[in-house]
Structures are given as structure tokens and as C-alpha cells.
Amino acid sequence: MKNRPILEVKNLDVVYKTLTDEIVALKDINLQVGERESLGIIGESGCGKSTLFYAIMGYLPSNGNSTGEIFFKGENLLEKGQKEMMEYRGNRIAMVYQNPYSSLNPSLTIGYQLDEVTMFHRRFSRKEARKVSIQSLTDLHLGDAAGIVHRYPHQISGGMQQRICIAMALLCRPDLLILDEPTTALDVTTEAVILDIIGELKEKYDMSLIYISHDIGVVNKVSDRIAVMYRGEIVEKGSQNTIYQHPDHPYTRALINCMPRSGIVKEEVRLNTIQGYVTRRSAAETGCPYIARCEKKAHDCEKGYGLKENSPHHFSACTRAYAVDVPDRERTALKKVEENYDEEKNILKIENLYKYYGRQGKKIRALDGVTVSLDRNNVLGVVGESGCGKSTMGLTVSGLLKPTKGKLFFDGMDISVSWEKRTPDTLRGIQLIFQNPGRSLNPSFTIETIIGRPMKKLLGIKSKVERRKRIIAILKKVDIGEEYLNRKATHLSGGEMQRVALARAFSISPDLLICDEPTSALDVSVQASVLNLLGDLQQESGAAYIFISHDLNIINYFSDYIMVMYLGRVCEYGRKDEVVGPPYHPYTEALLSAVPDVDPSLKKRTIRLEGSPPNPTKKIGGCPFAGRCHRQIGEICINVPPPRVEFSDTHFVYCHLSKEEMQGISS
Amino acid sequence: MVLTLAVMSFIIFVLVEIMPGDAAQTVLGQSATPESLAALRESMGLDDPLYIRYGRWAGAFIHGDLGESLYMRGVQINTIFWRKVGHSVILALTALVFYVPLSLFFGVLAGVKAGKLTDSIISFFGLATMALPEFVSGIILITVFAIKIPLLPITSIIPIGETLWENLNILVLPALSITFVMFGYVSRMQRSSMITVMNSDYIRAAVLKGMPQGYVIFRHALKNALLPTITIIGMNMGWLFGGLIVVETLFGFPGLGSLTLSAIKTRDVPLLEASVLFITFIFVISTFITDMMYAFLNPRIRFKRGEV
Amino acid sequence: MKTMFLLLKRNPLAVLGIVILFIWIFAAFFGPSFLSYTYTEMDMDHQMSLPGEYNHLLGTDALGRDVFARIIYGSRSILTVALMTSLFSSIAGILIGFTSGYFGGLIDMIFLRIMDIVMAIPPLVLAMVVLGILGDSTIFSLTLIVSIAYTPATARVARGALLSCKGNEYVDAARIRNESHFFIMFVEILPNTIGPVIVEITARFAYSIMMIASLGFLGVGLQPPTPDWGMMVIENKSIIKTASWTVLYPSLAIASLVIAVSLFSDFVSKVMIHEK
Ligand code: SF4
Numbered sequence A: 001m002k003n004r005p006i007l008e009v010k011n012l013d014v015v016y017k018t019l020t021d022e023i024v025a026l027k028d029i030n031l032q033v034g035e036r037e038s039l040g041i042i043g044e045s046g047c048g049k050s051t052l053f054y055a056i057m058g059y060l061p062s063n064g065n066s067t068g069e070i071f072f073k074g075e076n077l078l079e080k081g082q083k084e085m086m087e088y089r090g091n092r093i094a095m096v097y098q099n100p101y102s103s104l105n106p107s108l109t110i111g112y113q114l115d116e117v118t119m120f121h122r123r124f125s126r127k128e129a130r131k132v133s134i135q136s137l138t139d140l141h142l143g144d145a146a147g148i149v150h151r152y153p154h155q156i157s158g159g160m161q162q163r164i165c166i167a168m169a170l171l172c173r174p175d176l177l178i179l180d181e182p183t184t185a186l187d188v189t190t191e192a193v194i195l196d197i198i199g200e201l202k203e204k205y206d207m208s209l210i211y212i213s214h215d216i217g218v219v220n221k222v223s224d225r226i227a228v229m230y231r232g233e234i235v236e237k238g239s240q241n242t243i244y245q246h247p248d249h250p251y252t253r254a255l256i257n258c259m260p261r262s263g264i265v266k267e268e269v270r271l272n273t274i275q276g277y278v279t280r281r282s283a284a285e286t287g288c289p290y291i292a293r294c295e296k297k298a299h300d301c302e303k304g305y306g307l308k309e310n311s312p313h314h315f316s317a318c319t320r321a322y323a324v325d326v327p328d329r330e331r332t333a334l335k336k337v338e339e340n341y342d343e344e345k346n347i348l349k350i351e352n353l354y355k356y357y358g359r360q361g362k363k364i365r366a367l368d369g370v371t372v373s374l375d376r377n378n379v380l381g382v383v384g385e386s387g388c389g390k391s392t393m394g395l396t397v398s399g400l401l402k403p404t405k406g407k408l409f410f411d412g413m414d415i416s417v418s419w420e421k422r423t424p425d426t427l428r429g430i431q432l433i434f435q436n437p438g439r440s441l442n443p444s445f446t447i448e449t450i451i452g453r454p455m456k457k458l459l460g461i462k463s464k465v466e467r468r469k470r471i472i473a474i475l476k477k478v479d480i481g482e483e484y485l486n487r488k489a490t491h492l493s494g495g496e497m498q499r500v501a502l503a504r505a506f507s508i509s510p511d512l513l514i515c516d517e518p519t520s521a522l523d524v525s526v527q528a529s530v531l532n533l534l535g536d537l538q539q540e541s542g543a544a545y546i547f548i549s550h551d552l553n554i555i556n557y558f559s560d561y562i563m564v565m566y567l568g569r570v571c572e573y574g575r576k577d578e579v580v581g582p583p584y585h586p587y588t589e590a591l592l593s594a595v596p597d598v599d600p601s602l603k604k605r606t607i608r609l610e611g612s613p614p615n616p617t618k619k620i621g622g623c624p625f626a627g628r629c630h631r632q633i634g635e636i637c638i639n640v641p642p643p644r645v646e647f648s649d650t651h652f653v654y655c656h657l658s659k660e661e662m663q664g665i666s667s
Numbered sequence B: 001m002v003l004t005l006a007v008m009s010f011i012i013f014v015l016v017e018i019m020p021g022d023a024a025q026t027v028l029g030q031s032a033t034p035e036s037l038a039a040l041r042e043s044m045g046l047d048d049p050l051y052i053r054y055g056r057w058a059g060a061f062i063h064g065d066l067g068e069s070l071y072m073r074g075v076q077i078n079t080i081f082w083r084k085v086g087h088s089v090i091l092a093l094t095a096l097v098f099y100v101p102l103s104l105f106f107g108v109l110a111g112v113k114a115g116k117l118t119d120s121i122i123s124f125f126g127l128a129t130m131a132l133p134e135f136v137s138g139i140i141l142i143t144v145f146a147i148k149i150p151l152l153p154i155t156s157i158i159p160i161g162e163t164l165w166e167n168l169n170i171l172v173l174p175a176l177s178i179t180f181v182m183f184g185y186v187s188r189m190q191r192s193s194m195i196t197v198m199n200s201d202y203i204r205a206a207v208l209k210g211m212p213q214g215y216v217i218f219r220h221a222l223k224n225a226l227l228p229t230i231t232i233i234g235m236n237m238g239w240l241f242g243g244l245i246v247v248e249t250l251f252g253f254p255g256l257g258s259l260t261l262s263a264i265k266t267r268d269v270p271l272l273e274a275s276v277l278f279i280t281f282i283f284v285i286s287t288f289i290t291d292m293m294y295a296f297l298n299p300r301i302r303f304k305r306g307e308v
Numbered sequence C: 001m002k003t004m005f006l007l008l009k010r011n012p013l014a015v016l017g018i019v020i021l022f023i024w025i026f027a028a029f030f031g032p033s034f035l036s037y038t039y040t041e042m043d044m045d046h047q048m049s050l051p052g053e054y055n056h057l058l059g060t061d062a063l064g065r066d067v068f069a070r071i072i073y074g075s076r077s078i079l080t081v082a083l084m085t086s087l088f089s090s091i092a093g094i095l096i097g098f099t100s101g102y103f104g105g106l107i108d109m110i111f112l113r114i115m116d117i118v119m120a121i122p123p124l125v126l127a128m129v130v131l132g133i134l135g136d137s138t139i140f141s142l143t144l145i146v147s148i149a150y151t152p153a154t155a156r157v158a159r160g161a162l163l164s165c166k167g168n169e170y171v172d173a174a175r176i177r178n179e180s181h182f183f184i185m186f187v188e189i190l191p192n193t194i195g196p197v198i199v200e201i202t203a204r205f206a207y208s209i210m211m212i213a214s215l216g217f218l219g220v221g222l223q224p225p226t227p228d229w230g231m232m233v234i235e236n237k238s239i240i241k242t243a244s245w246t247v248l249y250p251s252l253a254i255a256s257l258v259i260a261v262s263l264f265s266d267f268v269s270k271v272m273i274h275e276k
């Protein structure tokens, strides 16, 4: 610790009482944050990272009880009453939350919500307060600050709302700023801008910072030190580089290795997986919280468990990350399947596809002329930010939406209609995996019914015995035991549910699988196993995939071809190596620069894209990206649709820049 | 709105038409001779086909003429109707003055103290009165406040030659009877909307900004928590008039409710039309006002979404 | 089961409600066989006798009829009709609300419009007008009309419950494997809306009792000589000053039943929230 600690948490335990039992949310937390220091906290959902900060703020639900000590500048916060805590909240310690929209009061103006902070803590008059508020907004690069104060939260975009929340937190120049997943609800390019601003402000205001996230990459951008939490405990802490390069704790190591990170592709590396999933912790449980899932566990590892400083400034509860008595699992790459040339290669052709929602006058142009084709055995990754039309494309291909204009061909057959008009064989041939498995499996059905029903409807297998035989076989492939047959989907974990969803899709041998953000509702440690499974199943079945995701790392890891979309249109398409390397479309360039990296040594220059995508109800004359493009070259971009520039047979870009200019862009 | 009223009025006409017995029968009683019945029907215009009678009635109605009562021969409905409507409106408003502040206050209180003893008591009371028929609470109130402690009159009849204004005390018990059931309904709604708001992210944010509890409740929570309840109160204005019928019958109060009940029993179509349409009108107009008010109080509707 | 027990332990009032409800159900089934009077029997020597006098537990009314016997008999009709109306209006509500919400678009618009029109009249006024015009209500007509009067409200609840499920992807998954609308509505969605539906049925039960009692009170409910709680109150209202027990006890009977059902329904909704 180089500086005096500003926050010191000692032996903090938090226990929640529920109707039936007691749940341990935090166990023996010891933590220090120094002056001007920035600490990042990593953990999967349910590991207690948010609870930790509500405990610090003295804001636990009534069934939660905390014991231990929390010193803030030498004062024990746990001994303070609600009245005394008011002095700290928002004044000395400020917080920023995950969801900016719901954190702002919908019926008060932005200005009002900002002003009250200094009016209370600094006893400012309304006029003085307003001046400070506007200044604070300006510090966050919010253009029209004087206008924004008169607006209501719903009139402002998500990225702006979060900047307002940060401005609000900074009004009293707090000593400590706590950010709880502040960018998780935002798009990558917006996230990048906000992370950039946070870094800048930290320098400017001399404050300490705690940044909580499930994403190491994000934390890397703003924190020097990192603490890793697992099931209510801190299992390891140390500097950014140590954590990435020499993790001591098996969990930390496994977590890093299971992330699809830049430069890693499925043809070369198979992602590491962690078996099982995070479970609740009961009061009776003692010892290592990771033992149920640990690959390195040995008979004596319970004995010495506990957080120790193993090397200077590097604490870990266990040092068996590289223990050799239990060898590392072998990680083979996925091999590409032999192409079968007897069959017609092409499986899907999309020609000039348009999809509009809503009525005349208020039409939302979700897809604005998309053309692409996909061969068997290939994975097409579709990437873009929310509202770019990638999900609409998936839904249209699956038949859940009827195209407004344009043609779809599946295996040579015209399927430009919605599901009611498709043949059972087409319905069988195209399967869909949804983002949220909890919502895609009917909670009141058993696993057997969930998988058996499509077999009966689309394969026409009438015999229950025959179906059961096949169900057991397919469940085995997705690594789910026979004993699950009669369980309801609600009793499964997220990862298991997604496996069942995969089993349902593959039980009727589809030719094309559409995966719409299949892992974004899952924890990182579970995501890897689902991705691996998706890869294995593809290899085995030879089905083609449309893989839709907002996460360029995952797309790059998993796809053969990548299509970058913006506002219902294609920006760039190509083999994955062609897309992620130069020449770039300016939007691809911005996206790539924004992607957070697990490896802290890969510091990139962020391109700050201003604003948010334009209103999708307006018809766009020129390039859809023109309003935010950092390389915009004037009127032509706004008024003339960009031409298709081809770099190879498989690689093209829609942009007014010349080939040479684009080739000149390097990452 | 107009459509609702038109459809309603037509349905009532048809209903009376397809049911056995008519006003002529009720006027003359069961022992009437067929000849006298026929004569009376003719003079009442009951022999004309349905649509002609409906058209005749509707035409006059649009011009504000509610027609002549079928049962009380020769009485213009306009002369008796509005006075009684006036009484009912006053009673309804009295009830409103009682129950709105009470249920909002206790609903908010229960919501803030959710899970505590205060909440349990208020919630139990709300639950108990939620589905309590108005006449039951009325009887209990009469027993206590008119018989055991003779404070207030048992019946709410206006003595002949006097007006309501000289007998305001007759309003208290009927209004309280309505208050009971409405309190149950509204306070429970208010409680749950208050709890939703108090658990919202923005309230958490306000508390963690260091704002004092009272300020958070009044400045941040209340407005958002009151919005849905205001809608509920507005939407239930029509229902309130349903309760009025029961209460007026219990207390013998000369209002719209007792008028409606007697119109039904005598098959007095024009009078029934006037009563039911008025109740419908109250519902429609209060829904309309509620919508306007909601839009005005809710910035999300007042200011259209527009990105900066 | 264990959580149910724990919840009951935490809600003593719910236990009270359930006990009272069971007492009433028991009284309706077996009560009459314990009575020394029938509901029409007039004790000509003891009219308006005080509760407890002359072997009349709750006294007699102006005609010398035993108030207690009439209350016990009255519980039969009100419980039967209320139970049936809450079931029928819920079933009708589910059918209408589901169809309307599931198909959406024009069908939904028409249904909503119709429901708006029906809802513009308070259910009590609607039932009163229709029953009054029909005259001489029977168990059948009473059940039918009250069910109809409550159907728009239940339909709204059912529609809301369906809409909250309809957006789930398992519905999409069912569509693209060519399931029939019927299957999706009633096999896929219905089991998942069972929570709100059950809560609605129990709450509707309380409101049905309220409505039936009120209709009886207004004189358009079941006709004499069938004893009806509401009717007992209005019949004897004029003698409230001299023989308050004749109106007070039937009122208390209604109150106890209504409150018991409300407590029960509140408990059911707590259980449903907990199930989630
Ligand atoms: S090696 Fe043992 S102590 Fe270390 S993490 Fe694994 S199970 Fe826990």
C-alpha cells in the first residue's frame, strides 16, 4: 500500500436470513483502498460484490446483518446510525449504479436531482447549486449542460444518463467513488467513452475509486489493483499485471482462461471451462468456497486455506493455480470439419432484406437492405450494438417475423414468409437458440417434454419410448444426465438450461442454427462451456450457424465470417481475419478500439464516438454512420449512400473512403 | 365515449323489451283487464316497434328532454331527476372527502413502514373492509353511532319542505359506509405502489446521495407513488355510484340510487335510461379526467421522448 | 409444504381467516341438522324475542322466525352462488382474456372495446338492472348474471397474465415448431399464469359474496322464502331500533365471511409471490 488507506474493511461478514435458512453473502472480507488509489473488484453474479458496497454504505435490506469493521478515514461506519451515515453518503462516498435510467427519478428534472445534492451537503442556495451542477455536467463533456438541467431522464439517451449519474456523484468531490457495473447496460462504444472519462476524472479530482464488474477487461481500463471475489470471499488480490500473468488462485486462473479474449480463435484454442456453477452459501459451510468446482483440489488443501500475502502486494487464499500434482487439462483446438462437396454448399441466401416495424409515418427501419449468404458448415458472426438489426435478422430468418421486402432462400427454397407458411421440414431445418434460456424453456414442462415435443411435431416420432431413447442420447451429448428427464426447467441453473435448449435444437438435426446472444445471460465461467459445446455440436453435425452477439471477442473467437451491422445496414463483411485486421470500415475500427481486453498490456487508443445512433424512424439518405463517424468526409457521407468497396472476393466494406485511405487505418 | 353511452342506452331498451311484463302492467297491476292494458299501452306509445320508440326517446334525449316517467304518469323526469342527482353527487363528494385523504395517508404510511406493526394493522383493516358490502358497514355504523351512542340519525330522509343543506348531518353515516369499502381498496393500492417505489433504484440512489428519509419520501417517492392511485380513484368514481345505490337504500336517502332501484322495479324505461346513462356518464367523464390528469402529472407523457 | 407452514406461522390472521371460512363451510353443509328450527318456522308466541331468550340463540324476527336458523341456512345459498360465480367468471375471463390477448390486433381491440363498454357500468348496477328486469331471481340466473358482470374484470386480469407470458421465448419456440394456437394458449401459457389466476379466483370469491349480499339487500337476489343474508337485513331494517339483532347478526355473518375470504385470498397471493 503506497498511500494511507482511506477505506479499510476488516473481517466483514454479511448474512441474510430468509424464511427457511440463512445465506452467507460475505465472509471475512478484508480490504483496503488507499488515497488516490483505484481498486477493481471482479466477480460473477452472486459473489457478493454489490452486497459489499451496500454494506459499506449501511444500506442492507432489513433481513441482512453485517458484522466486522468498516473504517472510512479512521471512523467505523458500521457503528454509525442512519442519520450519521447521511453525512457520508453522496458527500464523502458516492456511488454510480448499473442502470442509469432506473437510478434517476422519472418525475424530477435532471437539474433538480443534481442541485439537491449540494443544497443538502454544502448548504448551497438553489442558485449556487445550479451553477455547480452545470459545471459538473460540463466536466463530463455533456455539450448543452444548461439545457440538460431542464430535461427529464426519459428524454436523454442511456450513455448520457450514465454521465449525468457520474456528474451527480462527483458534485461534492467525494473522497471515494464506488462504481457498480456502470457500463454493463451500455453499448461497447458508449462504454469506452465512459471508461475514458472515468480515468480522466480520477486524475483530475484526486479521489479513490472502486470499480465493480464481472468483466476483467473493463476493470483493467480503470483500476491498478484488482480483487477477485468468489462466493462472498476475496480469493485473490494484487496488481493488474500480477493477476493476469501470475494468478495464484485456481479460480482466478480458470476465470481468465475461460474468457474469449482478443487474438484467441476456436481453431487454435479451446476455451477453458469451470465445471458446475455458483451456488448459494449456507451458514454451515466452511473451508474453501471453490472446492466444489476446483480442478486443482487435493486432499490437504483445506488446511492452509485463507488469504495470505504470498509475495509483496499479492494476496491469495490458495496458491495451487499451477500445482503440478494435478496436471492441467489438455485444451485441444476445434478442428474444422471436412467439407462435403456432394451437397449444395450454400444453405442460406438473404437478398436485399428489409424489415420495418410499426405503422406508416412511425416506421422503424430495423433492417434496411441486407444481403448476405452462408454456406453449410460455416459460422457467420453478426456483430453490432443494440438496435442495429442483428436480432431482427435472426428472427426474420427463423420465421418469427415476416420480411417487409426482400428474399430469403434456405437450401435453395424460397422462405420469405413467416412460420405459419413454412413447411415442417424448413421449420425443422432452422432452429433458434435464444439469449435467455430461462425464458425459452417453458418453466412448467419437464425436460423430457421440452425436448420431446419438437421431435413429435417436426420429426413425427410418435412412440414415446423411441423419443425417450433419443432424448437420453442427446442429453448425454450436452453433458446432462438422465436423471434430469423429469425435472422442471426452473430447477436448473442458467448453464444447464442453455444446454437443454441446445439439446432441443439438435434433437431434430437442424441444418441452420441461429444463436441470438446465446451466452450473454450466463456467467463468464459458464459461458465458455456453452461456447465449447456449440463448437463441438457444429463440428459433429456440420450445421451452419448464424451467431449474433454484441461482443466482438466472442464473435471473433467463434465465427468463420463476420458481418458488422449498423442501423439495419451492413457496414463490413468478410472472413474473420479480414474483418478484424485492416483495412477497416470506420465503424469496425471504432468497435475494435472499444472492446475491453483481459490482457492489461494491450492498451489501446479509444476512439470516442459521440452521440448515439440516430432515430431509426427517419429515412437515411447517405451513410447511416455519418452522424457519429470520426472519419466523416463531409456532405457526401450524409447525402449519398456509400458504395460497396471490395478488398477481396469475400471482403467488402460500405464507405466513401477510398481503398487507400482505408488501408491506411491501422489499429 | 358517445359510443359507450349510445350502446348502453340501446342495450337497456332491448333488455326491457325482451323481458316479460311492462310498465302498463306494473301501473295497472296483475288484475288488469286486457282491454284496459291495451288502452294504456296505446296511450303510453308502447305499441310502436322498438326502434321507433328508441328513436323517439333518443331524439328527445339529445335535446336534453329525458321524457315523461312511465310509472308516475304525467311527471316530467327532468323535474325530479336532477334534484336527486344533486343529492347523490353531494353524498359522493362527501364520501370522497372522507376516503381519499384517509386511504392515501394510511396507504403511504403502510408502504413506508412495510413489514412493521403499523403496516400490519393498516393492512388488516384494509383487507377487512376491501370487500365489505356498504350496507354491512352501514348497519355496524348505525348500531354504534345511532343506537348505542345516539349521535346521528338512523335514516337519512330529508323532511318534507326542507332541503339537504339544512340536514347535512344525514350525510355522515352514508358517506362513512362508502368510506369503509373504498378505504380498503384504495389504501391497499396505495400501499403496494408505495412499496414498489420505495424499492426502486432511484429511491436507493436518493438515499445513498445522503438525502434525509422524510425528504426522500416526500420529494422523491410520493409523486411517483400517487400517480397510479390517482388513476384507481378516478376509474372507481363510477363504481362509487354502485355503492351509492346500496347506501341510499339502507338510509332511505333521496338520491339517484333509490330512484334507479324504483325505476327497475316499475319498469320505468325512460327513468331507468336516465339513471343508468348518468352513472355511465360519470364513469366515462371521470376516466377522461383521470387520463388528462395522469398525463399532466407524468412527465414521461407530458414531454415526448426526444434525445439530446 | 414447509414454506407454506412457515408462512402460516408468520400470518396468524391468515390462519384465523381460514378457520372462520371452514366454520362457515361446515355450517353450510352440516349446520341445519343441528338446528331446532327451520328457516320458515314462525314462533308466533315469541316475535322479536331477544337473543338467548326462549331457546332462540340469536333471537327471532318480526315474524317470529329464528335468526340463527336463517343465518345458517342462508350460508348455503351465498357460499354456493359465490363459489360458482367466482369459478365461472374466472373461466369465462380466461377464455375471453386469453383469446383477446393472444391474437392481439383487431380481435383484441374489439374485445377491449366491448369490455370497456360493459365496465362503464358498475358491476353491481349492471347485475341489479338485469336481475331487476328479469324479476324473480333463481340460483341459476343469479349465478349467471353475477358471473357476467364480473367477467370483464377477470378477463382483464387473465389478459394481463397472458401478455406477461406471451413475450417469453418459449412461446416463440412453440410457434416455430408449428404448434396450434390452442396448444400454445392452454398448454404452454396457461400453467404459467396459474399464480395470478388463482389469486384472482380467491379475490373474486370475496367480491362475489359482497355482490350477492348486496343484491339480496336490494331485493333483487334470491326470492323468499329462501333465506338470504342481505334480504334479512333489508326486511328488518325498519325495526333496527327495537330489535337490532335481526339486522346486526346477519350483517356480522356477512362481515365475518367476507373478511375470512379476504384474509384467505391475501394469504394465497403471499404464497404465490413466495413461489416465485
Ligand atoms: S486447490 Fe483446494 S483450496 Fe485451492 S482453490 Fe482448489 S479446492 Fe480450494
Ligand code: SF4
Binding pocket: A585, A586, A587, A623, A624, A625, A626, A627, A629, A630, A631, A632, A633, A637, A642, A654, A655, A656, A657
Ligand atoms: S461513408 Fe463517410 S460517414 Fe460513413 S463510414 Fe465512411 S467515412 Fe464514415
